Amino acid sequence: MKSHGADSPNDKLVRRIRSLPRVAVQNSLMRVGDRQIALSMMFMEDADREFIFSVLPIAKVKRIREELKLQRRLKITYDQYKKSVAIVYQGVMRDRGNDTTRSYIRPAR
Secondary structure (H helix, E strand, O other): OOOEOEOOHHHHHHHHHHHOOHHHHHHHHHOOOHHHHHHHOOOOOHHHHHHHHHHOOHHHHHHHHHHHHHHHOOOOOHHHHHHHHHHHHHHHHOOHHHOHHHOOOOOOO
16 A cells, blocks of 8 residues: 555555454455445555455455456546445445344234
């Protein structure tokens, strides 16, 4: 994670991911789309990418790597990259422990 003065969206994301326990990173990123994660890795250093891959299941890593290959053939704007970083960052920041809308509600009889 190179810093060139002001923090880039990538720097902020990597710093946040590295500050969390591995299981929290895995749980958060499993809820984020593969394409969004791949786009957010566009300017990421190899060491940071490998750290993220190390906490994810092999199947998800394979899908993300496929997205990364696809992205090399596409014209992706900086705005698209920034939006994806924001989506992944929000996914990592989300505190799912307080999400009561996903709790199971037993039907009435």
